[in-house]
Amino acid sequence: MSIDRRAELGEFLRSRRARLNPAEVGLPDYGGRRRVPGLRREELALLAGVSVDHYVRLEQGRTLQFSEEVLDAVARALQLDATEREHLYRLARPYQPQVYQGTGRREPQEVRPGLRRLLESATDVPAYVVGLGTDVLAWNRLAAALLTDFGTLAPHERNLAWLICHDEGFRAVFADPAKKMADVAAYVRFDIGRHPADPALGALVAQLCRNPEFAEIWARHDVRDKTHGSYTYRNAVVGEITLDYETFRAPDDPDQALIMQTVPEGSPAEAALQLLAAWVQAVRASSTAP
Structure with missing residues (x-):
């Protein structure tokens, strides 16, 4: 639809x-x-x-x-x-619908190998790539430790809007889950404006609106692009931590955005993020040890 x-x-x-x-x-x-x-x-x-x-x-x-x-x-x-x-x-204004090669569906978005290597090299900051409709396309280990282990999820669950509506564990990561839900609803609406004929986006919205809280937010018609801001997280390893985020659009694919979390130098959040990064490295080392 x-x-x-x-x-x-x-x-x-x-x-x-x-x-x-x-x-x-x-x-x-x-x-x-x-x-x-x-x-x-x-x-x-x-x-x-x-x-x-x-x-x-x-x-x-x-x-x-x-x-x-x-x-x-x-x-x-x-x-x-x-x-x-x-x-x-x-x-x-007049809209030129995207061609879906006769399938009625768009092809799955692919993250370039170079961008994946960039994610893997960012060991001190959480980072992930978001596609259309807030699909999470790639992530690094620190993002998995901060948000959720996307690798353990089914493909249709690797979506920020789906998670905030259906996954209580993901909701609990945010100190203000209602704000996160409002934000992702506004981001999805921004994508809808850019791709109104995309059947996958239409199906996603129909599914999300079965959640009464999301449906109420969706009815406000708020629209925002994901640019920069901050969220306060509740993490099992380091407790409560507030991180800023910056968004970088892929120059050859504006439907993909790299999200990187940052903290002010010398702040308590920086110390907490360093502790989380050290924990991630320790877990990785123990899992690869002979």
């Missing part, structure tokens, strides 16, 4: 309208109860400087041939950030 791009566009725009109220954007509020939260379509059209009919056609997905000027105006009126603006453009 694939995502209905027109429906996705309409729901996204309605969710962004719901975040705003007349007073916040300088419009008069004449009081009275509103049937829906946020701005009305007429108010949004006024802010954007487009006709009400033009905006309604956009929100209802009646045509996907809107000009850059109209989309820019709507994005400004909705106060979209850079990632949300990109998401709007991808949903509201």
